[in-house]
Amino acid sequence: xxxxxxxxxxxxxxxxxxxxxxxxxxxxxxxxxxxxxxxxxxxxxxxxxxxxxxxxxxxxxxxxxxxxxxxxxxxxxxxxxxxxxxxxxxxxxxxxxxxxxxxxxxxxxxxxxxxxxxxxxxxxxxxxxxxxxxxxxxxxxxxxxxxxxxxxxxxxxxxxxxxxxxxxxxxxxxxxxxxxxxxxxxxxxxxxxxxx
Amino acid sequence: xxxxxxxxxxxxxxxxxxxxxxxxxxxxxxxxxxxxxxxxxxxxxxxxxxxxxxxxxxxxxxxxxxxxxxxxxxxxxxxxxxxxxxxxxxxxxxxxxxxxxxxxxxxxxxxxxxxxxxxxxxxxxxxxxxxxxxxxxxxxxxxxxxxxxxxxxxxxxxxxxxxxxxxxxxxxxxxxxxxxxxxxxxxxxxxxxxxx
Amino acid sequence: xxxxxxxxxxxxxxxxxxxxxxxxxxxxxxxxxxxxxxxxxxxxxxxxxxxxxxxxxxxxxxxxxxxxxxxxxxxxxxxxxxxxxxxxxxxxxxxxxxxxxxxxxxxxxxxxxxxxxxxxxxxxxxxxxxxxxxxxxxxxxxxxxxxxxxxxxxxxxxxxxxxxxxxxxxxxxxxxxxxxxxxxxxxxxxxxxxxx
Amino acid sequence: xxxxxxxxxxxxxxxxxxxxxxxxxxxxxxxxxxxxxxxxxxxxxxxxxxxxxxxxxxxxxxxxxxxxxxxxxxxxxxxxxxxxxxxxxxxxxxxxxxxxxxxxxxxxxxxxxxxxxxxxxxxxxxxxxxxxxxxxxxxxxxxxxxxxxxxxxxxxxxxxxxxxxxxxxxxxxxxxxxxxxxxxxxxxxxxxxxxx
Amino acid sequence: xxxxxxxxxxxxxxxxxxxxxxxxxxxxxxxxxxxxxxxxxxxxxxxxxxxxxxxxxxxxxxxxxxxxxxxxxxxxxxxxxxxxxxxxxxxxxxxxxxxxxxxxxxxxxxxxxxxxxxxxxxxxxxxxxxxxxxxxxxxxxxxxxxxxxxxxxxxxxxxxxxxxxxxxxxxxxxxxxxxxxxxxxxxxxxxxxxxx
Numbered sequence: 001x002x003x004x005x006x007x008x009x010x011x012x013x014x015x016x017x018x019x020x021x022x023x024x025x026x027x028x029x030x031x032x033x034x035x036x037x038x039x040x041x042x043x044x045x046x047x048x049x050x051x052x053x054x055x056x057x058x059x060x061x062x063x064x065x066x067x068x069x070x071x072x073x074x075x076x077x078x079x080x081x082x083x084x085x086x087x088x089x090x091x092x093x094x095x096x097x098x099x100x101x102x103x104x105x106x107x108x109x110x111x112x113x114x115x116x117x118x119x120x121x122x123x124x125x126x127x128x129x130x131x132x133x134x135x136x137x138x139x140x141x142x143x144x145x146x147x148x149x150x151x152x153x154x155x156x157x158x159x160x161x162x163x164x165x166x167x168x169x170x171x172x173x174x175x176x177x178x179x180x181x182x183x184x185x186x187x188x189x190x191x192x193x194x195x196x
Numbered sequence: 197x198x199x200x201x202x203x204x205x206x207x208x209x210x211x212x213x214x215x216x217x218x219x220x221x222x223x224x225x226x227x228x229x230x231x232x233x234x235x236x237x238x239x240x241x242x243x244x245x246x247x248x249x250x251x252x253x254x255x256x257x258x259x260x261x262x263x264x265x266x267x268x269x270x271x272x273x274x275x276x277x278x279x280x281x282x283x284x285x286x287x288x289x290x291x292x293x294x295x296x297x298x299x300x301x302x303x304x305x306x307x308x309x310x311x312x313x314x315x316x317x318x319x320x321x322x323x324x325x326x327x328x329x330x331x332x333x334x335x336x337x338x339x340x341x342x343x344x345x346x347x348x349x350x351x352x353x354x355x356x357x358x359x360x361x362x363x364x365x366x367x368x369x370x371x372x373x374x375x376x377x378x379x380x381x382x383x384x385x386x387x388x389x390x391x392x
Numbered sequence: 393x394x395x396x397x398x399x400x401x402x403x404x405x406x407x408x409x410x411x412x413x414x415x416x417x418x419x420x421x422x423x424x425x426x427x428x429x430x431x432x433x434x435x436x437x438x439x440x441x442x443x444x445x446x447x448x449x450x451x452x453x454x455x456x457x458x459x460x461x462x463x464x465x466x467x468x469x470x471x472x473x474x475x476x477x478x479x480x481x482x483x484x485x486x487x488x489x490x491x492x493x494x495x496x497x498x499x500x501x502x503x504x505x506x507x508x509x510x511x512x513x514x515x516x517x518x519x520x521x522x523x524x525x526x527x528x529x530x531x532x533x534x535x536x537x538x539x540x541x542x543x544x545x546x547x548x549x550x551x552x553x554x555x556x557x558x559x560x561x562x563x564x565x566x567x568x569x570x571x572x573x574x575x576x577x578x579x580x581x582x583x584x585x586x587x588x
Numbered sequence: 589x590x591x592x593x594x595x596x597x598x599x600x601x602x603x604x605x606x607x608x609x610x611x612x613x614x615x616x617x618x619x620x621x622x623x624x625x626x627x628x629x630x631x632x633x634x635x636x637x638x639x640x641x642x643x644x645x646x647x648x649x650x651x652x653x654x655x656x657x658x659x660x661x662x663x664x665x666x667x668x669x670x671x672x673x674x675x676x677x678x679x680x681x682x683x684x685x686x687x688x689x690x691x692x693x694x695x696x697x698x699x700x701x702x703x704x705x706x707x708x709x710x711x712x713x714x715x716x717x718x719x720x721x722x723x724x725x726x727x728x729x730x731x732x733x734x735x736x737x738x739x740x741x742x743x744x745x746x747x748x749x750x751x752x753x754x755x756x757x758x759x760x761x762x763x764x765x766x767x768x769x770x771x772x773x774x775x776x777x778x779x780x781x782x783x784x
Numbered sequence: 785x786x787x788x789x790x791x792x793x794x795x796x797x798x799x800x801x802x803x804x805x806x807x808x809x810x811x812x813x814x815x816x817x818x819x820x821x822x823x824x825x826x827x828x829x830x831x832x833x834x835x836x837x838x839x840x841x842x843x844x845x846x847x848x849x850x851x852x853x854x855x856x857x858x859x860x861x862x863x864x865x866x867x868x869x870x871x872x873x874x875x876x877x878x879x880x881x882x883x884x885x886x887x888x889x890x891x892x893x894x895x896x897x898x899x900x901x902x903x904x905x906x907x908x909x910x911x912x913x914x915x916x917x918x919x920x921x922x923x924x925x926x927x928x929x930x931x932x933x934x935x936x937x938x939x940x941x942x943x944x945x946x947x948x949x950x951x952x953x954x955x956x957x958x959x960x961x962x963x964x965x966x967x968x969x970x971x972x973x974x975x976x977x978x979x980x
Contacts, residue, residue: 573641
């Protein structure tokens with residue numbers, strides 16, 4: 001999917017549901033809507049500023065789920081920079097009916113970028129608190145990697161892990177609870193629990 | 197309870213009330229609901245990031261109260277990281293009817309973690325201010341301990357103390373007031389009041 | 393009053409009105425309520441963390457006013473730490489009808505305490521902005537004093553001065569205005585106005 | 589007016605309208621109210637902490653406008669410190685009907701004062717954002733001047749300039765627009781636009 | 785347009801629509817309103833503090849769009865400083881019906897300016913979060929350029945790029961999405977995507 005983002009593909013990225021989805025009773029309905037089958041929406045929003053296509057990584061990971069397209073579909077948006085993520089996530093929840101959003105950004109390494117990252121995080125925080133909906137902040141700082149390959153790999157791991165988390169927050173909260181206190185890290189090796 | 201978090205146990209962790217609780221008139225009713233006996237809910241939310249199962253410590257401490265299960269029950273959730281605590285606590289108050297929440301997190305020791313901890317705290321603060329409900333922030337910084345054993349002990353003490361505080365805020369505010377200005381510390385030795 | 397905080401004393405601390413106050417038409421009515429005499433409420437909230445009983449100092453100062461008990465009464469609460477002050481103040485305004493609140497805390501001297509104090513201040517700020525009601529933040533930093541006696545004296549002066557300010561904001565705003573630009577300091581010697 | 593702030597003068601400082609103003613249809617009406625002439629309110633709030641009477645400077649500047657008293661009148665309040673400015677401004681907008689407020693404060697030079705100034709600014713910001721009304725923050729930092737005379741002069745210039753800005757935001761926005769990008773500074777020499 | 789900002793030009797800057805626009809059914813209608821053709825509004829707000837007329841640059845760039853005047857028109861405001869941008873943007877959205885706003889400011893190079901810039905950004909953030917509408921923050925820091933010519937050029941590039949972004953957020957979101965992860969920079973050379 002990387003590099004190909006045709007406009008008519010935007011709202012219903014899964015080909016199998018592309019022509020059949022309709023908005024029904026305020027929820028976005030898949031092929032089986034008339035038989036009472038509704039489809040949830042998971043939002044993915046990323047930036048042009050990032051030098052890795054983080055949104056595509058999130059989409060790809062979510063597409064691995066067998067119930068993608070049936071149980072949930074993906075709504076994708078791209079904004080200029082990470083300060084635009086918060087309001088975009090809020091719109092995707094309020095207007096587009098997303099039940100959870102994955103917000104991907106890549107703060108630069110300059111001193112000014114640190115303050116900006118804090119403001120971007122505050123926007124994502126406010127989007128959550130004003131909608132009572134989870135928005136997973138997935139930031140990969142350029143300063144975390146020493147070259148392009150490492151940056152790309154770090155993005156793939158962290159964004160992928162958070163896409164899994166979004167799925168579990170929606171459909172498998174018990175999997176999160178079973179890992180409480182396990183020292184889990186997104187995008188790196190787990191720290192693990194304290195030695196007994 | 198550590199390590200065992202079966203899904204059907206999630207909402208009604210106290211076995212004695214497990215099958216009988218029903219939602220009645222907007223409050224969660226225990227075994228005696230039809231006789232006018234209602235059960236409050238205390239929320240406990242923690243993270244997979246933490247390397248100590250802080251949520252279990254809070255639950256264990258609350259279970260020591262003789263009125264656990266009768267007067268109140270515990271609702272438990274686990275989220276990926278501490279930035280997810282604020283919205284989770286808000287959902288537990290607004291949607292699940294918790295009258296107070298204990299939010300447990302463990303900030304890392306890196307420089308980036310300090311800014312993240314501030315954002316996580318702001319989320320917990322907003323959950324309180326937007327619901328007018330106490331959410332006790334229980335953070336144990338990894339930098340506060342020099343090894344695993346110390347970290348574990350610090351968590352046990354601080355989380356336990358805050359679980360007691362949650363109970364007292366609900367049912368025994370006079371016990372808090374009697375200790376006003378006493379230099380009380382959660383998770384360490386009390387500083388004590390100024391010398392007279 | 394220090395050290396004595398019986399539970400039945402909590403809402404109506406002034407003995408003369410203790411048994412007679414009733415809630416009437418949404419305001420808390422004193423002895424003369426049925427003759428149209430209503431009593432305002434001033435909230436005082438402090439912490440167990442502080443090593444000086446700051447709340448008692450505020451109460452004592454307010455009791456010196458001849459109209460205490462007739463014109464206003466005092467509602468007192470104590471919370472664990474200063475991060476709990478904001479939501480407590482909001483509850484005292486929204487639920488308990490306080491028209492102004494004095495929120496007392498004592499930030500520690502460690503580096504982590506500085507960030508925490510900022511978050512506590514933000515909570516007190518939000519309580520004000522979301523209720524359009526004054527909440528006077530009275531913080532005495534442990535780093536401001538070199539020993540217990542100095543800390544105690546500083547608390548007595550600053551808390552007392554702010555208790556006076558709370559009274560004046562309610563009943564004598566012209567006294568504040570007459571001191572505009574006078575370089576007034578709470579808890580220390582006034583700086584005074586610029587030399588003419 | 590400096591030093592003289594009689595109570596009965598507070599709401600209607602312009603003598604010519606002092607006895608005739610009435611509240612009509614939710615707006616504060618001047619002498620011509622019954623003939624359909626309404627008077628706007630501009631709020632001025634300052635602090636006792638400041639060592640210059642900044643509020644009086646703002647009032648004096650606004651009184652120089654020929655339409656003061658006819659088109660607008662001034663509502664003045666003084667609060668203890670700059671952290672109290674935000675909620676006071678919000679009350680002046682919501683309760684007293686001010687259409688714009690000038691909020692004057694003087695942060696001290698100590699390290700703690702810097703954090704406090706940020707919190708005070710956040711309060712003024714929230715007052716604006718929650719009421720959709722301009723509140724002009726006029727802060728003069730004690731560290732900006734080397735002696736009393738310089739501090740006094742800086743206050744006179746900056747407060748006066750902002751009083752003019754408040755008037756223009758209300759009645760002459762085109763004057764602001766004509767100076768877009770002109771490098772205008774309040775309280776000092778203008779920087780001017782970039783060289784062409 | 786630089787330097788010429790007549791008052792009667794303010795609301796309908798495009799001459800071709802100047803006399804014909806009317807407010808119809810809550811939207812601002814252009815020449816074809818009675819035939820069902822409505823005109824969107826894009827807001828542009830800048831400051832007198834800036835030493836480059838950033839608002840004019842934004843307006844000029846938007847005027848290059850062939851559908852300017854027909855599909856959208858521009859509403860322009862100028863405020864004193866960048867702390868005034870947030871509430872101005874909120875008013876332009878709530879009261880004037882702008883569907884997106886470009887907010888331009890130029891933080892100074894002094895230490896105090898850094899904290900002020902953070903507060904200004906927070907205001908712009910809150911304007912977005914409280915209206916669920918994009919407000920593009922376009923800040924050019926004086927410290928980014930070494931002389932006037934460089935500062936002017938940087939403003940032209942960055943403001944222009946963001947004016948394009950505003951247009952695309954409204955009318956061509958697919959163009960943003962096609963550049964996801966491309967390392968795009970406003971006002972400078974693009975960083976580009978990671979090497980494959």
